[in-house]
Amino acid sequence: MRKWPVLVAMVFAGALANAAPAAGAVHPEHAFLFPDDDNYAGSGREVKASALKLPARRTMWLRLRFDTDNAALLGVVSRLPSFVAEAFPEIDCDRASSDLLYCLMRSTFEHRPNSLAMLAGEARLSVELAADRIEAFARAGLVRLAGDWTGAADRRWILPTPELRQRGSNFVERLYGALTEIDL
Numbered sequence: 001m002r003k004w005p006v007l008v009a010m011v012f013a014g015a016l017a018n019a020a021p022a023a024g025a026v027h028p029e030h031a032f033l034f035p036d037d038d039n040y041a042g043s044g045r046e047v048k049a050s051a052l053k054l055p056a057r058r059t060m061w062l063r064l065r066f067d068t069d070n071a072a073l074l075g076v077v078s079r080l081p082s083f084v085a086e087a088f089p090e091i092d093c094d095r096a097s098s099d100l101l102y103c104l105m106r107s108t109f110e111h112r113p114n115s116l117a118m119l120a121g122e123a124r125l126s127v128e129l130a131a132d133r134i135e136a137f138a139r140a141g142l143v144r145l146a147g148d149w150t151g152a153a154d155r156r157w158i159l160p161t162p163e164l165r166q167r168g169s170n171f172v173e174r175l176y177g178a179l180t181e182i183d184l
Helices: 003-018 066-080 080-087 095-110 117-124 129-139 162-180
Strands: 144-146 158-159
Touching: 003 066, 066 080, 080 095, 080 117, 080 158, 080 162, 095 117, 095 158, 095 162, 117 144, 117 158
Parallel strands: none
Antiparallel strands: 144 158
């Protein structure tokens, strides 16, 4: 009679040990190799005795989770330079110009003043490079320059024009349209 609780405890412990889920079920975002999925059918090991000395010639499949949402977002991000080139065709849309345009459009929609020092800091550019790009924007009619442009960078003011606001709105609408195509 006393042996039954010990036997039941052993069966229960064995059941608990076998009840653990597979590692792929616990962490599906990691890639796992499942070597036990192959049944060695057609591996060629059974043909020759010398084949036992060679490594197995079977395929190990990686199980990766598909993430179409992240892929779609990265697709939109990779198209951002073409959106900038569409909205501002006369501007050389290199990285510095694009970063300054993003900062200018954002500050235009937020109705905050723009000094050259503030825009250069926000875009993480040198003041000289930012001044060169801003002067190109002024020649294109996107901004007006105010203040003392021979003095300190925090005294140089950039005033957005209605043209920048309209093109910025077109850019944002195009970006919003691309983001709404993603089924999140």
